[in-house]
Amino acid sequence: MAPYFTAKFGNASSIHSYGQEARAALDGSRDRIAGFLGAASAEIIFTGSGTEADNFALKGAARARRRLAGKDHILTDAVEHHAVLETCRSLEGEGFSVTYLPVDQSGKITAKAVQGGIRPTTALVSIMHANNEIGTINPIGEISRITRAEGVPLHSDAVQTFGKIPVNVEELGVDLLTISAHKIYGPKGIGALYIRRGMEIESFIHGGAQERGRRAGTENVPLAVGFSKAASIVMEEREAESDRLTSLREEFRKILSQRLPGILINGAAQPSLPHILNISFDSTKIGIDGESLLFNMDLSGLAVTSGSACTSGNMEPSHVLLAIGRDAATAKASIRFSMGRSTTIEDLQTTATSLEAIVGRIGTRLQ
Numbered sequence: 001m002a003p004y005f006t007a008k009f010g011n012a013s014s015i016h017s018y019g020q021e022a023r024a025a026l027d028g029s030r031d032r033i034a035g036f037l038g039a040a041s042a043e044i045i046f047t048g049s050g051t052e053a054d055n056f057a058l059k060g061a062a063r064a065r066r067r068l069a070g071k072d073h074i075l076t077d078a079v080e081h082h083a084v085l086e087t088c089r090s091l092e093g094e095g096f097s098v099t100y101l102p103v104d105q106s107g108k109i110t111a112k113a114v115q116g117g118i119r120p121t122t123a124l125v126s127i128m129h130a131n132n133e134i135g136t137i138n139p140i141g142e143i144s145r146i147t148r149a150e151g152v153p154l155h156s157d158a159v160q161t162f163g164k165i166p167v168n169v170e171e172l173g174v175d176l177l178t179i180s181a182h183k184i185y186g187p188k189g190i191g192a193l194y195i196r197r198g199m200e201i202e203s204f205i206h207g208g209a210q211e212r213g214r215r216a217g218t219e220n221v222p223l224a225v226g227f228s229k230a231a232s233i234v235m236e237e238r239e240a241e242s243d244r245l246t247s248l249r250e251e252f253r254k255i256l257s258q259r260l261p262g263i264l265i266n267g268a269a270q271p272s273l274p275h276i277l278n279i280s281f282d283s284t285k286i287g288i289d290g291e292s293l294l295f296n297m298d299l300s301g302l303a304v305t306s307g308s309a310c311t312s313g314n315m316e317p318s319h320v321l322l323a324i325g326r327d328a329a330t331a332k333a334s335i336r337f338s339m340g341r342s343t344t345i346e347d348l349q350t351t352a353t354s355l356e357a358i359v360g361r362i363g364t365r366l367q
């Protein structure tokens, strides 16, 4: 990325040679990312984040379908990322009606549930590829067979899966797909939206002709270069790294279950993302304050999250954990562990030891 901040500083939309040098880097980055997704370059639009790509997909497709076909219903599910859920709420304010499908105990959405939720007025279906809090993977290929048969476009948020498991737009059968760079060790502040050729979608940012006029504004060349470089590295290592993380996660699950008997594992055992393990302390068995749990973990040097939004000291239970049936106190007493390239088994053993000590200190056995 560095040369594109300084020496190769041209504007990719300028026709002079400095601009063309930047244009070539931007086009090359787009080609690489498209290639990894099994898409054509022209189907990839760079955005400022995964959140923006989700906003673009939902608002752009829903508004276009309402304008062209009078359709005003959106079908999604209860465990989507806030980037999708809050966009749906905003579209409700524009007069769209939204169905938030419930999920099963593992957090999964079935093709049957999607089929049951589609109405004659459905403008768009949006179902995430895998859940960011509990790692459950959805059967997007099966879901897309339904949406195609019904003639409804399908968006999938693949922010958590790109670089972790195969993400191919043809195999998945999606019409719109969101990815983000910082989940694959790329720079923060850039994402991309795949838009299938021929898909009716309204422009998201109006102005110049950048990004085919769909997302105007001078292109962020260094970040696009960083995104595609990160993608190239993770794709090279993906299978081996995925196997490594899966065995680490399984080992970690065993260690935790031995050391902290009675913990609940959230999400599906399979299929699930290799790098996420989410646990809860059952509120009927142990009294534990979620906030002090995370605070103590942080003091021990462990960067974990509960998947909940913490605002002004008031921790809300995770909407995902509530949707899979956890009560509010149990949902608050939860930890989402995410592992990555640098995580080792020793790290996980140390983590388990620290967690055991913290729970011993701040937990109250109720049974």
Ligand code: PLP
Residues within 6 Å of the ligand: 049, 050, 051, 052, 054, 081, 083, 128, 130, 131, 132, 157, 159, 160, 180, 181, 182, 189, 190, 191
């Ligand atoms: N969707 C999912 C499933 C995510 O996990 C995230 C980030 O955590 C996003 C969307 C938002 O992506 P970004 O942080 O690039 O806005």
